[in-house]
Amino acid sequence: MAESPRRSAALRAGTVYLVGAGPGDPGLLTLRGAEVLAAATVVYHDYLVTDPILRRAAHARLVDVGKVGHGPQTTQDAIERALVQEARAGECVVRLKGGDPFVFGRGTEEALALADAGVPFEIVPGVSSAFAVPAAAGIPVTARGIASSVAVMTGHSVAGPPPAAPVADTVVVLMGVANAAAVRDRLLQSGMKPATPAAVIQRGTCPDERVVTCRLDELPEVVIREGLTAPSILVVGEAVRLRERLALRVAARDGVRVAAGVHD
């Protein structure tokens, strides 16, 4: 049980730090993420990263390479080339992504590009939106006797031909609202029942979060009727019902809350 901690590694020039910023709430950044941002000289960030987190990079040049919807502002190739060039120029480079860098979001491609170019890098995992955004909305993705497995996919993957949707008790779909009809169809094909409880969570963990629940087969209509837009996460499975027991207490007593706040 007792163990010596690893030494805190000093930041090195010429290195790229692939950092997960978490789901949006600035309290959900990791300690190592905060340390790396404070020492960075340049930060390449996505549009999902919130301002309180960017402000931690007090000494860095900020480069917004955010992708809005399907239209990349900066191509993936250009991002990968820029990271390599900045590191070779001696910068202390942070690549800052919403959620976790290796859970969708193309962090894997960037890590491989850095490895292939011989540029040293460090992965700093983040709190994944796939789990924390439902949690903040009062929906645990697993629950004994209700959900003993959880799968995560994106709405983009259903736009093309199969792979089929994953099969699990709870399915979380990142970037799902634009393709809500295709997501519903794939989940029904993979065996989920039309009446399975579902939720759409827009801007989860942020002050303007919205949560709408419905049945799986109603998802596309609800997205349109409620005007739900990206960034949103879909959650499908019996665990969605737990929100009634957990999150209704928010209104009743302000007693359930997810981590929030600016921490200095």
Place this chain on the structure above:
Amino acid sequence: MAESPRRSAALRAGTVYLVGAGPGDPGLLTLRGAEVLAAATVVYHDYLVTDPILRRAAHARLVDVGKVGHGPQTTQDAIERALVQEARAGECVVRLKGGDPFVFGRGTEEALALADAGVPFEIVPGVSSAFAVPAAAGIPVTARGIASSVAVMTGHSVAGPPPAAPVADTVVVLMGVANAAAVRDRLLQSGMKPATPAAVIQRGTCPDERVVTCRLDELPEVVIREGLTAPSILVVGEAVRLRERLALRVAARDGVRVAAGVHD
């Protein structure tokens, strides 16, 4: 894009904070988690939580309610009753769990018990071991063109009758080594090929981490031959192959590392 942060919520006596400690590396605790631990008067923690993280609870009474293997040291009912009693006695209570409190680990049951008892609580999500432990071993759970979905289950769930194993490009199994043979059988039944790459990661993100790779059908034999024990995580899927491109660089240049260190 611009948004005002939520105010940092002061900690309240009589409240339970369900906090995810992350996978082990103390740098992967969240800022809110660190803030909550610093203010806690009592901390109920699992055996997986590492000492550098516990030391952040400088003013708290520490209660070890860890479960080792299948034998609970403290029953789940007793833990839930204690959390309610401590809160009612006016303590500032932290329930500290490895990984994320709502990704297995029975945090959901504790939240429901608190809600039903009318005790105010806050969920502080953590970095899930399911994603961060593979990342630290050079295995991204998703990768464009290789893995467009990931599922998480536990080794305990295969011990009983079905539910069947989840289906996804990458499957992560928490608490899997004790039931490695059953896990392998379920994953083969659910359609994975015997030659699918697999990895066993023992004490991931910690200084004494061990990583062993093999084929899915060899998993139980490898666990025995290598003497791999809990806490360990199994990862199965083509994405495991990426470790060769990402993590072999560790030895070559000490250039790939996961977040680590004590951060004060």
